[in-house]
Amino acid sequence: MSTTLETATNPENLRRVAIDPVSRVEGHGKVTILLDDKNKVHQVRLHIVEFRGFEKFIQGRPYWEVPVMVQRLCGICPVSHHLAASKALDAIVGAKHLTPTAEKIRRLMHYGQIFQSHALHFFHLCSPDLLFGFDSDVSRRNIVGVAEKYPETAKRGVLMRKFGQEVIRHTAGKRVHGTGAVPGGVNKSLTIAERDELLKGIYQMVAWSRDAVHMIKELHHQNPELYNSFGAFRANFMSMVGYDGGLDLYHGTLRGRDENGNIMFDGVDYRNYTDLIGEEVKNWSYMKFPYLKSLGKEKGWYRVGPLSRVQNCDFIPTPLAEIERREFVAYSGVMPMHAPLGYHWARMIEMLHAAEMIKDLLHDDAITGSELMTSGVRGIEGVGVIEAPRGTLIHHYRVDENDLVTMCNLIVSTTHNNQAMNEAVRRVAQQYLNGHEITEGLLNHIEVAVRAFDPCLSCATHALGKMPLEVEVLNEAGEQLSSLSRSAEGVVCSLN
Amino acid sequence: MNPDKQTFTLDGKTIPFCNGQTIIQAAMDAGEYIPHLCFNPEFKPHGSCKLCTVKADGRTTASCTQFAQDGMVVESNTKEINDERRVLLQMLFVEGNHFCPSCEKSGNCQLQATAYELNMMSPHFDQFFPDRPLDASHPEYFLDLNRCILCSLCVRASRDVDGKNVFALSGRGIKSHVIVNAQSGQLGDTDFAGDDKAAQVCPVGVILKKRVGFSVPIGKRSFDEQPISATPHPVVKEA
Ligand code: SF4
Numbered sequence: 042m043s044t045t046l047e048t049a050t051n052p053e054n055l056r057r058v059a060i061d062p063v064s065r066v067e068g069h070g071k072v073t074i075l076l077d078d079k080n081k082v083h084q085v086r087l088h089i090v091e092f093r094g095f096e097k098f099i100q101g102r103p104y105w106e107v108p109v110m111v112q113r114l115c116g117i118c119p120v121s122h123h124l125a126a127s128k129a130l131d132a133i134v135g136a137k138h139l140t141p142t143a144e145k146i147r148r149l150m151h152y153g154q155i156f157q158s159h160a161l162h163f164f165h166l167c168s169p170d171l172l173f174g175f176d177s178d179v180s181r182r183n184i185v186g187v188a189e190k191y192p193e194t195a196k197r198g199v200l201m202r203k204f205g206q207e208v209i210r211h212t213a214g215k216r217v218h219g220t221g222a223v224p225g226g227v228n229k230s231l232t233i234a235e236r237d238e239l240l241k242g243i244y245q246m247v248a249w250s251r252d253a254v255h256m257i258k259e260l261h262h263q264n265p266e267l268y269n270s271f272g273a274f275r276a277n278f279m280s281m282v283g284y285d286g287g288l289d290l291y292h293g294t295l296r297g298r299d300e301n302g303n304i305m306f307d308g309v310d311y312r313n314y315t316d317l318i319g320e321e322v323k324n325w326s327y328m329k330f331p332y333l334k335s336l337g338k339e340k341g342w343y344r345v346g347p348l349s350r351v352q353n354c355d356f357i358p359t360p361l362a363e364i365e366r367r368e369f370v371a372y373s374g375v376m377p378m379h380a381p382l383g384y385h386w387a388r389m390i391e392m393l394h395a396a397e398m399i400k401d402l403l404h405d406d407a408i409t410g411s412e413l414m415t416s417g418v419r420g421i422e423g424v425g426v427i428e429a430p431r432g433t434l435i436h437h438y439r440v441d442e443n444d445l446v447t448m449c450n451l452i453v454s455t456t457h458n459n460q461a462m463n464e465a466v467r468r469v470a471q472q473y474l475n476g477h478e479i480t481e482g483l484l485n486h487i488e489v490a491v492r493a494f495d496p497c498l499s500c501a502t503h504a505l506g507k508m509p510l511e512v513e514v515l516n517e518a519g520e521q522l523s524s525l526s527r528s529a530e531g532v533v534c535s536l537n
Numbered sequence: 538m539n540p541d542k543q544t545f546t547l548d549g550k551t552i553p554f555c556n557g558q559t560i561i562q563a564a565m566d567a568g569e570y571i572p573h574l575c576f577n578p579e580f581k582p583h584g585s586c587k588l589c590t591v592k593a594d595g596r597t598t599a600s601c602t603q604f605a606q607d608g609m610v611v612e613s614n615t616k617e618i619n620d621e622r623r624v625l626l627q628m629l630f631v632e633g634n635h636f637c638p639s640c641e642k643s644g645n646c647q648l649q650a651t652a653y654e655l656n657m658m659s660p661h662f663d664q665f666f667p668d669r670p671l672d673a674s675h676p677e678y679f680l681d682l683n684r685c686i687l688c689s690l691c692v693r694a695s696r697d698v699d700g701k702n703v704f705a706l707s708g709r710g711i712k713s714h715v716i717v718n719a720q721s722g723q724l725g726d727t728d729f730a731g732d733d734k735a736a737q738v739c740p741v742g743v744i745l746k747k748r749v750g751f752s753v754p755i756g757k758r759s760f761d762e763q764p765i766s767a768t769p770h771p772v773v774k775e776a
Pocket residue numbers: 684685686687688689690691692704715738739740741743744
């Protein structure tokens with residue numbers, strides 16, 4: 042399954058090209074490429090500066106602070122951390138089953154987050170590549186260019202994101218870094234006025250989400266060659282599924298399939314995740330490499346996120362998204378879809394599902410209920426897992442008798458995908474860069490592959506396609522041979 | 538002189554007062570706001586934070602310790618004084634570890650509310666990031682000294698109302714800190730109790746009831762509903 046480009050045999054004689062930072066992703070990452078004098082690719086690595094310090098930082102803090110504090114990990118999906126931590130800490134306050142109101146408010150918050158995050162990723166970060174082409178004019182390949190050429194698409198992107206944020210605001214109190222979920226439940230439900238305000242917009246959101254699925258599907262059908270093969274590699278996949286095997290992004294058990302789509306494990310209680318997953322440290326990356334212990338470090342890596350979830354579940358419990366899921370599965374045939382660009386399609390199916398779930402929840406009286414909290418026998422350890430926009434998110438805490446956190450372990454979605462993202466960039470480097478003079482357009486191919494995973498490389502960066510990018514080509518002595526730079530305005534110039 | 542008819546002016550408004558009242562007490566009784574942190578009308582003034590600084594007849598003074606005098610002209614809400622107050626607030630913020638976004642007192646905190654009131658947009662100075670302990674030894678309450686502003690209200694409440702002396706200020710200058718009355722230095726080993734007055738008075742997020750956390754939603758906290766200036770006697774909600 043994996044390529045051999047992780048480590049070059051004779052790195053001394055190679056040129057090094059660095060894409061630093063990778064743009065239009067959340068946070069800071071870089072790609073380094075080693076080339077020989079014929080531009081043959083020998084080594085490709087995606088490096089990420091990750092937020093490991095956090096696990097130390099949280100130690101010694103009172104447990105009830107954690108769901109609010111962990112949101113600081115990320116300015117893009119704070120709600121995911123907020124909810125995963127709250128789920129883990131439910132066990133500390135002995136809340137085995139939340140009240141219907143609490144569970145549904147948390148779900149509403151979560152679907153609001155999925156909806157806004159997927160909309161942001163697709164419309165703002167990726168549509169420029171998909172609509173204009175990967176090596177199109179770089180000065181137009183951004184959301185501003187999209188707004189000029191496809192104003193309706195850009196407008197929908199903005200309004201959909203805004204709607205998702207409003208769902209979050211009404212459930213968490215604020216658009217970013219709210220406080221809605223607390224160990225044992227939630228601190229508010231919806232007022233009738235808040236519910237009615239959201240009801241006014243939701244039908245439009247469902248319709249636009251369906252259009253978005255159709256749009257990405259169209260792109261696949263128009264250019265199957267590109268969409269099916271770009272950076273494609275085969276991999277295992279993992280996600281949480283509902284107890285009934287349906288797609289459930291908030292709660293369930295863990296299921297994994299091999300590259301042929303056969304189930305490897307199913308119904309695994311996520312509290313036992315340490316039996317399932319190990320984490321390998323490599324000396325060239327700050328981010329760990331998780332793997333399935335049963336398969337070992339070499340073969341046990343896997344993929345998480347929309348592409349895994351949509352193919353891992355047996356069905357999607359909302360009708361419009363289920364129709365789309367079936368079409369997606371039929372399109373890929375007997376074998377699962379492994380193409381990174383398939384992520385976009387799967388992501389839009391999930392966005393549609395999130396919109397449908399929001400609609401259903403808004404029609405459920407429980408969301409305006411007043412029973413918010415529950416508790417039981419005090420626990421000392423808790424694991425919380427949710428399917429965040431980018432994939433499986435694991436939070437694990439231990440708390441002492443004075444209520445302070447003594448241990449915290451997090452495995453975030455992007456970490457699960459570490460090896461998979463590395464594989465994708467290696468494939469693309471082989472497919473497109475090998476033997477060619479490096480141009481900005483070619484390097485963007487590498488970034489397109491990274492972006493397909495919607496990685497959240499660290500906290501809050503809102504680059505919107507305007508992140509400055511520098512590419513350097515160095516000789517073996519580390520001297521710069523040539524370089525390209527792209528300014529925040531998208532202007533590309535040769536530096537020498 | 539009729540003692541009932543004594544008045545002074547505060548930013549041009551006539552404020553009546555009785556003998557023995559300080560400027561801030563008379564202003565509060567008249568529904569006027571003068572920024573303050575270490576003052577609480579229920580306790581003897583301490584005069585340490587200097588947030589309540591005003592100009593009385595042209596002389597800079599702490600309005601929580603300065604007695605009002607008939608005919609006095611007091612300036613409080615002026616650019617010059619507010620600029621100085623903001624600097625005092627900024628110093629308080631950088632001396633401790635005040636991370637409002639993840640602090641459970643956020644929205645109920647007088648330091649934060651006063652900073653909003655005075656348009657403090659940034660801490661301006663370099664953070665000290667002091668290493669201060671968290672004391673969770675008591676079963677019902679905990680102390681997060683990262684947020685202490687040394688107002689001494691807990692000291693006064695415990696001593697003057699509870700008759701216990703659970704809290705005291707120790708050390709000098711930048712090393713000043715709150716200590717508790719136990720050999721071990723732990724709150725759990727003192728005779729502190731949840732119904733003590735001292736449990737209710739901390740204007741910031743140091744003395745907190747355990748397991749309350751973020752149970753009050755955003756929008757329903759004390760200073761979500763109105764700014765601190767509209768609450769002359771800040772009644773901070775107990776969750
Ligand atoms: S603990 Fe609170 S009440 Fe006591 S001195 Fe510090 S800030 Fe004031």
